Amino acid sequence: MSETAATRARVLFVDDEPRVLTTMRILFRSRYELFFADGGGSALELLKTQPVDVIVSDQRMPGMSGIELLRAARELNPQAMRILLTGYSDLNAIIGSINEGEIFRFVNKPWSNEDLTATIARAVSAARVTQAAARPDSTPEAGGGPTPGVLVLDDDPQVPPKIQAILGGDFRVFGARTMDDAVGHLEREPIGVVISDTRVQDNPVVALIGTLKQHRPELVSVILTERADAGSAIDLINQGQIYRFITKPIHDSQCKIAVNSALKQHQRLAQSPDLAQRYQVERAPEPAPGAVAGQALLERVKTLRSWVRRWV
Incomplete structure (x- = not known):
């Protein structure tokens, strides 16, 4: 039995190339509730009103990079799993995404549809399992044993x-x-x-x-x-x-x-x-x-x- 719209995972795709968003729509429309944005600014506006389970963003976009977007998205929607699509090797950008965006996966362009599908499925599963437990801004209680x-x-x-x-x-x-x-x-x-x-x-x-x-x-x-x-x-x-x-x-x-x-x-x-x-x-x-x-x-x-x- 297929999931209803109310229970489907919500996935946001962000890319400035319309053909990429079209591909994502074709690949995933039967699996998830989909949202699309053609840049970082419009994605952040959407996230103010539409919480999602997974964000998949391109890195190289005009105006706002994928890392900048995911850093800001982490503040708006901290429970969402974050995936970065990248077609070039920029070490500073990668380090920034690790330190500030807490990326779940990097996916290199051009990607394999099978690998991308599996990666997003794992991200959805992780988001669903951990939403209740994830409290990124909480301070853990001190334990009674030795400090790790x-x-x-x-x-x-x-x-x-x-x-x-x-x-x-x-x-x-x-x-x-x-x-x-x-x-x-x-x-x-x-x-x-x-x-x-x-x-x-x-x-x-x-x-x-x-x-x-x-x-x-x-x-x-x-x-x-x-x-x-x-x-x-x-x-x-x-x-x-x-x-x-x-x-x-x-x-x-x-x-x-x-x-x-x-x-x-x-x-x-x-x-x-x-x-x-x-x-x-x-x-x-x-x-x-x-x-x-x-x-x-x-x-x-x-x-x-x-x-x-x-x-x-």
Whole structure:
């Protein structure tokens, strides 16, 4: 039995190209209640009166970029899942969308209709499951156990003590220079936030971050790096649902704000497990044949116990 208009999910598509909006109408008119806007301004006016479950926006539009739109839309309709369509690699724009728009997925143009359909379906499902639990502006209640720790994964041994100095004595910061050391800390300590470079010992961390998010969804990841590229940033959001992106050299106030926010997000996820649906990740590619050590590390991640009940 098909859903009625009253129960259908509401999806807003924003693009300045009429042919794209026409394509979206054809693809999704039988699935959802659809709304369309040809630019950021008209989309925001619509959102003032029409709350939606999912917003799908192009990035490159005249007057207002997709990231600017999604940032403003987050204020008007914070529960909506946000998807960005992008046909070019602009690292600053991608970092902005992570830090300010909290994007659920990036979808590269030209897209596959099958992949786009599946992505929007996942976003709709996440929106429906988490609307009651999602309270982005709420302050989590303090738990009775130990404050969750912050794990810093970086080749540079000076980074963890620097972050400890920035955060102050109220925070417990653990340093790791290899992914194996990082997993060891996660096995022993109640970690709430992982701060990591995009590569450690010249190995990308996306598989580790993604596997952590799959098996410990309450963990919140922040990427700290000076050598990011647009492709790795997109992989980290789609496969790892990273929460914030900080560029080196470290700016003290930016770092402290990001980590404080990440810890509050960790507590929200720990207290309301349904919220984890909003941060589902794509399955990361399997390690290359012969990468026995990498596969063994990911298997250890899958067996990590949750520390949530110890401090919530």
